[in-house]
Amino acid sequence: MTSPTESSRNHDVSIVACPDGPLLVRGEVPIVTPAGESVPRRRKTVALCRCGASTIKPYCDGTHKLINFRTEPELPADQR
Secondary structure (H helix, E strand, O other): OOOHHHHHHHHOOEEEEOOOOOEEEEOOOOOEOOOOOEOOOOOOEEEEOOOOOOOOOOEOOOHHHHOOOOOOOOOOHHHO
């Protein structure tokens, strides 16, 4: 059973996939490395890299704009 503290904490959490950009994570969500080590957070809302080119991974540094990262596949010309 979920405690009242856990329940209210879960309502304050959201993850938003920005078009052609990062994942915005709001709230108390632990961020861990593949090895299970905790990644430090200084803010309640953080932007996580989706393009793979950030120099401060797992966080976004805006590089997605420079490399023209796209989250939606480009449609063939006959389907536009």
